[in-house]
Amino acid sequence: MFAIIGIGAFVGVKLDNAFPNKHNLYTIILSLVFVIFAIVFVIRRIIAISKEDN
Template structure:
């Protein structure tokens, strides 16, 4: 019996990891999407030649998303 419970634990743990990391990816895309959308709206409201708000907000949101992912991965590795 003890051997079967260990076999059942492994697929559940893998599934949990897949769910956790797919959730992180979705959150990362959401952060980047909101940042880029905000930049586009700012460029529409305050027009300029090079769409600087879109560029700045996109890059800033990518940096925040990367920091978010790194923190979540570190926290997940500490829990295991």
Template sequence: MFAIIGIGAFIGVKLDDAFPNKHNMYTIILSLVFVIFAIVFVIRRIIAISKENN
């Protein structure tokens, strides 16, 4: 989960370096998108594991 969020933040920082803006919007937006993606990923894994145990 931390790796997924870290990748999103890293991409956002690199985009902010390449395309500067006042509020670092790429980092903020990509971090939030990857947090949502990480949560969905973890929930899907939990559901899959619980189905395997039944």
């Protein structure tokens, strides 16, 4: 989960360096999107594991 969020933040920082803006919007937006993606990924894995146990 931390790796997914870290990748999003890393890409956001790189985009902010390439395309500067006042509020580092790329980092903020990509971090939030990847946090949501990580939560969905973890929930799907939990559901898959619980189905395997039954």
